[in-house]
Each structure stands twice: as structure tokens, then as C-alpha cells.
Amino acid sequence: MILPDVRAAAERIRGHVLRTPVYEVAPGLFFKLEQLQHSGSFKVRGAFNRILSAGKLPEAGVIAASGGNHGLAVAYAARSLGVRAEIFVPTVTSPVKVAGLRALGAHITQTGSIYSEAAEAAAKRAAETGALEVHAYDQPEVVAGQGTVGLEIMEQTGGVDTILVAVGGGGLIAGITLGSGALRVEGVQEAGTATGQPGIVSATATEGGTVSDAGNARGAVGEARGEAGNVRGAGGEARGEAGNVRGAGGNARGAVGEARGEAGKARGEAGEARGEAGNAHGVAGSARGSAGEIGREGGSRVLRGEGGPRVVAVEPELTHAMHSALEAGRPVPVKVSGVGADALGATKVGVLAYDIVSRAGVESVLVSDEAIIEARRTLWEEHRLAVEHAGATAYAALLAGAYVPELGERVAVLVCGSNTDPATLVQRQG
Numbered sequence: 001m002i003l004p005d006v007r008a009a010a011e012r013i014r015g016h017v018l019r020t021p022v023y024e025v026a027p028g029l030f031f032k033l034e035q036l037q038h039s040g041s042f043k044v045r046g047a048f049n050r051i052l053s054a055g056k057l058p059e060a061g062v063i064a065a066s067g068g069n070h071g072l073a074v075a076y077a078a079r080s081l082g083v084r085a086e087i088f089v090p091t092v093t094s095p096v097k098v099a100g101l102r103a104l105g106a107h108i109t110q111t112g113s114i115y116s117e118a119a120e121a122a123a124k125r126a127a128e129t130g131a132l133e134v135h136a137y138d139q140p141e142v143v144a145g146q147g148t149v150g151l152e153i154m155e156q157t158g159g160v161d162t163i164l165v166a167v168g169g170g171g172l173i174a175g176i177t178l179g180s181g182a183l184r185v186e187g188v189q190e191a192g193t194a195t196g197q198p199g200i201v202s203a204t205a206t207e208g209g210t211v212s213d214a215g216n217a218r219g220a221v222g223e224a225r226g227e228a229g230n231v232r233g234a235g236g237e238a239r240g241e242a243g244n245v246r247g248a249g250g251n252a253r254g255a256v257g258e259a260r261g262e263a264g265k266a267r268g269e270a271g272e273a274r275g276e277a278g279n280a281h282g283v284a285g286s287a288r289g290s291a292g293e294i295g296r297e298g299g300s301r302v303l304r305g306e307g308g309p310r311v312v313a314v315e316p317e318l319t320h321a322m323h324s325a326l327e328a329g330r331p332v333p334v335k336v337s338g339v340g341a342d343a344l345g346a347t348k349v350g351v352l353a354y355d356i357v358s359r360a361g362v363e364s365v366l367v368s369d370e371a372i373i374e375a376r377r378t379l380w381e382e383h384r385l386a387v388e389h390a391g392a393t394a395y396a397a398l399l400a401g402a403y404v405p406e407l408g409e410r411v412a413v414l415v416c417g418s419n420t421d422p423a424t425l426v427q428r429q430g
């Protein structure tokens with residue numbers, strides 16, 4: 001999947017979804033207000049793109065399993081296109097979402113205690129009826145549809161350095177990674193593509209010979225070499241000839257595995273190195289943005305996107321399928337619980353999402369349920385934004401300091417869902 005898939009999705013779904021507003025809450029801090037989207041979350045983007053890409057639909061219509069928001073989105077899209085929708089949700093799904101599904105006229109089956117159990121039941125049912133399956137996160141059309149959020153963020157803000165995104169099964173963040181230009185795969189045929197193995201990555205120095213793109217050392221595996229010497233492979237050995245630890249920070253960010261822990265460390269180191277190297281923060285923007293080759297696949301060069309932002313995956317401590325996948329080097333099953341579980345509670349990230357996110361050097365951070373609750377409260381009390389817990393998760397990373405922007409860093413926070421009982425936002429008096 002590549003950026004043009006996202007652009008095609010944007011064309012396809014135009015008129016069916018809203019171009020939600022971006023709100024600059026403080027200089028350089030943007031909220032993308034996707035909780036205002038039809039059906040209360042970004043999920044309609046992927047749902048419409050999948051359904052509209054399918055051509056003639058089966059008589060049985062469409063079917064989906066969902067923690068709630070995807071189901072609402074599929075039900076909304078189906079109703080607006082005049083198609084039958086059957087939605088499977090687990091018992092963890094909130095009553096607000098079940099009521100919403102009912103109001104949209106979907107045929108609902110509530111089964112299993114978590115999303116994956118509902119998904120199994122839906123797959124079985126789809127095999128019986130022939131309905132078109134609209135996956136919650138692991139279909140190219142769904143990922144491309146969600147990616148239109150990334151396109152819009154870059155257009156509406158005039159460009160940001162960083163985008164914070166809540167992650168469940170990973171479709172959203174994968175799409176945004178592509179749509180924002182954080183990862184590009186270009187079909188450039190070149191001889192000697194031995195670098196196809198992830199991790200042996202040679203850097204292209206940036207203009208001015210400063211920090212080689214941090215992305216080069218995303219270093220899925222061990223050996224990363226950049227001209228500027230910013231290196232952190234998964235092995236954790238950092239070497240910097242030019243002292244550009246900011247690069248290493250970037251690397252650690254993206255690196256899989258233990259790198260999350262190290263990311264913090266690297267960021268700390270970056271702080272020190274920043275001043276020395278001169279090519280630290282100020283240039284980091286351009287370093288990040290500059291096209292660095294981070295690998296090859298077949299004849300294609302995998303580039304960290306030119307001008308593309310850093311993408312940060314934010315997950316609850318109690319539900320973190322992407323974090324575990326990046327640690328393990330592949331999607332692995334995790335246990336899910338906590339306040340975000342009804343939206344972010346995928347037990348395993350999608351294969352597509354993992355592939356895109358791991359190649360792009362996405363940084364992964366975790367936030368506690370308390371931090372999510374506090375962020376949701378703050379969004380209401382200070383900004384009058386009514387959101388569900390998942391919708392506040394990305395912001396929690398900023399408020400709780402799980403992600404600390406550098407001075408002058410332009411950050412977009414995706415506020416992604418509002419299917420919640422608004423009465424729970426208001427502190428009752430007396």
C-alpha cells in the first residue's frame with residue numbers, strides 16, 4: 001500500500017464523509033476533531049472506502065465485527081448507501097454504541113466478551129451468507145480510508161512534525177502513516193537490492209550533511225548506518241560519529257522491541273546532544289522530513305517520507321497490541337482490558353498495519369487508564385469536547401508526558417471518537 005491508495009480513497013469517499021475541522025488549541029498544537037465525523041468516529045472513512053470499492057454488493061449486504069465504532073460506521077455507511085448491515089459486537093461494547101447501532105437499523109448480534117470473539121462469529125456468519133466483510137482494521141481499503149485523516153491533517157495544519165494517534169488494531173495509524181507521508185514506497189528499480197532484509201539500512205544524508213534521516217536507523221534489526229552516524233539498532237548499540245543523538249532518538253523511536261524503553265532514554269540523550277550537534281532539534285525537523293532510504297523491497301525503495309511527520313502510536317497500558325507487536329517483531333496476541341478496551345481492544349494488530357507501522361519507524365508509547373480518564377475530563381472541561389476514552393487516548397500521551405515534544409515542535413493530536421454517554425462527563429453536584 002502506498003500514498004496514492006490513500007489519495008484514491010479520498011476521492012472515492014468525498015461527499016460521503018466530513019472533512020472535520022482542525023483546531024489550533026495553542027501555538028503549534030492542533031486537535032483534529034474527528035469525533036465530529038459521521039457516526040462519531042473516523043471509522044466511516046474506511047467503511048465507505050471498502051464498500052464503495054467493492055462494486056456490486058451481495059444481496060446479504062455487508063457484515064462487520066466491531067467493538068462498537070466500526071460497527072456504527074459500517075451501519076451508517078450501509079444505511080446511506082441503501083445496503084443491509086449485520087454487525088457483531090462483544091458484550092464489552094457500551095450500551096451507547098449498541099443503542100446507536102439499533103438506531104441506524106443494523107441487525108445486531110452481541111456475542112463474545114471481547115472483539116476477537118465477535119470477529120470469529122462474524123466471519124462464520126459471512127461464510128454462510130456471502131455478505132461483504134468490512135474488517136475493522138486489516139483490509140487495504142479500510143487502511144486507505146482511515147489514511148485520509150492523515151492527508152487532511154497535513155493539508156489543514158500546513159504540516160506538522162508529529163501526529164499522535166490512538167491504536168487498536170492499527171488500521172488508523174497505518175493509514176495515517178501513509179496519508180501523512182511518513183512512509184513512502186517508491187517503485188524504483190535498482191540493481192543489488194540485497195538490502196531487502198529489514199534492518200540493514202543505509203542512510204541518505206540530508207541536505208547540508210546534517211542529521212541523516214532518523215528513519216534510516218528505524219533499524220528494525222541490528223545494523224543501521226547513516227552517514228551522520230546516528231545509529232540505534234534493535235541491538236541497542238548507539239553510535240554517533242557526528243554526535244547527532246537526535247537522530248538516535250528518532251531511531252529508537254521507530255525501533256522495534258526494547259526500543260520503546262530506549263526511546264525515552266534516547267530522547268533524554270537527544271536533549272544533551274541537541275545543543276552540541278547543532279543539527280539537533282531545529283534540524284531534526286528537516287532530518288525527519290528528508291527522504292532517507294530505510295530499506296528495499298523487491299525493486300522498490302522504502303523511504304521515510306519527504307516532508308512527512310513522525311507518527312506516534314498511543315495505547316493504553318492495559319491494551320497494547322501494537323506495542324507488543326513492535327517488541328516481538330510481529331503481531332502477537334495480547335490481553336485487553338481497561339477503559340479503552342471497547343474501542344482499542346484488538347487482541348492482535350493487523351498484518352497490514354504492522355507492516356506499515358514497523359517500516360515507518362513509528363514510536364510507541366503507553367498511557368495509564370488514569371491518564372486517559374484525565375485527558376477525557378480535560379478535553380471536556382477545558383475545550384468542551386465530548387469524547388470517549390479512546391478519543392482522549394492520544395491526548396493523554398501529551399498530558400501525562402508519555403510523549404514530550406521538543407521546543408517549537410508542531411504536534412497534531414487526533415481526537416478520534418465521541419460515542420460516549422455525555423452524562424458521564426459532567427461532575428454531578430450535590
Ligand SMILES: Cc1ncc(COP(=O)(O)O)c(C=O)c1O
Pocket residue numbers: 041067069070136137146166167168169170171172173343344346390391416417418
Ligand atoms: C475512537 C477510536 N479510536 C481509535 C481506534 C483505533 O483504530 P484502529 O483499530 O484502526 O487502530 C478505534 C477503533 O475502533 C476507535 O474506535
